[in-house]
Amino acid sequence: MQITIKIQRYNPDTDEAPYYQEFTVEADPNARLLDALMDIKRFQDGSLGFRKSCAHGVCGSDAMRINGTDGLACKTLVKEVAEEDGDTVVVEPLRYLPVQRDLIVDQAEFFAKYRAIKPYLINDEPVAEKERIQSPEERLQFDDSTNCILCASCYSACPIPEESPAFIGPAAIAQAFRFLADSRDRGADERLPALDADDGVWLCENHFKCTQACPRSILITKRINQTKRMIKEHKGEK
């Protein structure tokens, strides 16, 4: 079918402010929105800027706002966003992160917040066995949080940064949880300062927007609430 894709454009070299441009493309309803964007880039306008790589929802490159909802262009089928011939799909860059060009945003702050929670296994104890033993049940505790591809969809979907731009954000907390809940990890003390800070977990108000946006089906809000409880318990112990 034929659809119109209305894209927010911005080129720092030449544009004072972002503007919208419309492209008409022939798109198979079962194709990915990314395919339609590639079609524009390859055959209509090579200057359209967006990131992409894997094309099947596992690398996190092409998170963007699609009809006002955050998600991956490669995991969104045309038929999910355009019902019939002539429909328009609006595509914009993620929120809160500075736009560098068209749909490309600067992810530096997102990654800085991720790094702040020390996203690596902390455990200096010598390994007694060849592998550290962990039961299937223990592993299940944090299973879904290991799915994260750091796409920043949740970060853009969250309403909190509108008022509190320094909020550490859902992805970083979910990744902190991934380690805090890992039976092999001993890093709670080291991670706590970033999480228990003014810009940390307590700003979350359970809007569930992150959970709805996450293309990897992580129960982010639940993990944030578990993290809050872990912090309280951890402080209580001391």
Added chain:
Amino acid sequence: MIHQFDTIIVGSGGAGLYAALEASCKSKTAVLSKLYPVRSHTGAAQGGISAALGNVEEDKPEWHAFDTVKGGDYLVDQQAAKILTEEAVQAVYDLENRGLPFNRTPEGRIDQRRFGGHTRNFGEGPVRRACYAADRTGHMILQTLYQQCIKNDVSFFDEFQVVDLILEGTVCSGLVVVELATGELHIFAAKAVLFATGGFGRIFKITSNAYANTGDGPAVCARRGIPLEDMEFYQFHPTGIMGLGILISEAVRGEGGILRNRDGERFMERYSPTLLDLAPRDIVARSIQTEVLEGKGIRGDGKIDDYVHLDATHLGADVLGTKLPDITGFCKTYLGINPADKPIPVLPTAHYAMGGIPTDTDGRVLLDKDGTVVDGLYAAGECACVSVHGANRLGTNSLLDLVVFGRRAGLHIADYVNQAAMPAVDESDAAGAQSWIGRLTDGSEGPHGGYISDEMQTTMMEKIGIYRNERDMAAAVQEIKELRQRYDTVRVQDSSKQFNTDLLELIELGNLLDLSLITAESALKRQESRGAHSREDYPERDDDNWLKHTLAYLDGDEVRLDYKEVDTSIWEPKPRSY
């Protein structure tokens, strides 16, 4: 701008990150990557990483080495395979110790499952050798290694794309690089450079590979006079989602999934009576193609894009949910089916380059058949050819290759840079890259790359695919040569400097065209069938004449071929049946 480092790692997939972890302990190291590290295609790997841990049944590195050699149709260098499989065990424990969340056995040990071509006791039957984290093993390897790099404060230059290599005779002195954000050309001087740029499945129309998999490392090396080894051996994975090429891991068959034709027949019984659906990939891919061409595909029209069914319905929602959740998700998202209820329509998809930049077992790049080393130049991962995969890679051996040889290269580099002098480079070393980019951006009228790229991918898919013959391959060589000429007239549509993805994609297209030509020429010249290279006009393996590695040199518009010996010091080549 000129930068100086002891060590530059190009690429932040599994191979690059592992090497960076080792090299950065002992030398001033930077990682350059055209993608943010966590976007690398290692993250797409699904099924597992093999190691003879013996956690669920008896296993030995020696059996693993034999399977690797036989799986590669005896084109594998056998001492290298021995190193791969012996070091595998510690490599997997090391990943676990660094935090990788492997699936576990009830006793809390790393769980293992079956994969194609991996057998017990030299081929008696399938063995559980693949260690896995659901069906996102590569994602977890990439995350774990990136996390360790954060912990160890490794320096990254993200979205920096390497476009040229600086060589002084047989010594590497650095790289020429474009920064995506600014469009600036940078020169990086380095005592040691490691290429870990991954695969180049994008030379084909239907592929499991990412847009970024454009073989930049091998192409840059080839243009600087370094040969590429065994490029005719390109693996088609038997099970890609029909039409899209998205991979459905062999793990589905490892867990018990069955391939069926339109009559519901388990056709692998006829092609591989012992290993059935878990035969090596070249054999399964050919079997599917044969079924399809004989009109036994699901549509039954005998057309090349007909498909077969991968039936996983009997595995049950539970196994699919806990061991294959991502694949279940892909089927739901892209096909609108639940594999617990319906079989998955599949077709072979271009997947993995067995060939690449020739190296020794420390990752050092080799210049010729005598093993002349290019000092300071290293390669590891899919872009390299050690060769541990020979004519056909076994599933789960690539992730293993990344960590074993990425680590070995990193260790060797750490020693090498301690005694090497910092090479001298200057702005003039960027001249080659400047004139290429200058031509693409000179503002004159020219066609865009989209059509050239399309035609290249179609030619390669149709003529250098699963079954090959003289006539088609000769035509492909001709067509690619013409496309390379048309490429000389291509121009960018984007005239900006900042975030000019148009320019960078055109540079990638240049790389793909060079690799297509080398692949097609190497394939045309090899007059036998071995592993993934199967010729209708030469259907047998011919050890007398062709038990040798190809070395292909790019000479302008021509490809010059040379050959080098295969190390068969452990097992004598035997006919290959399963």
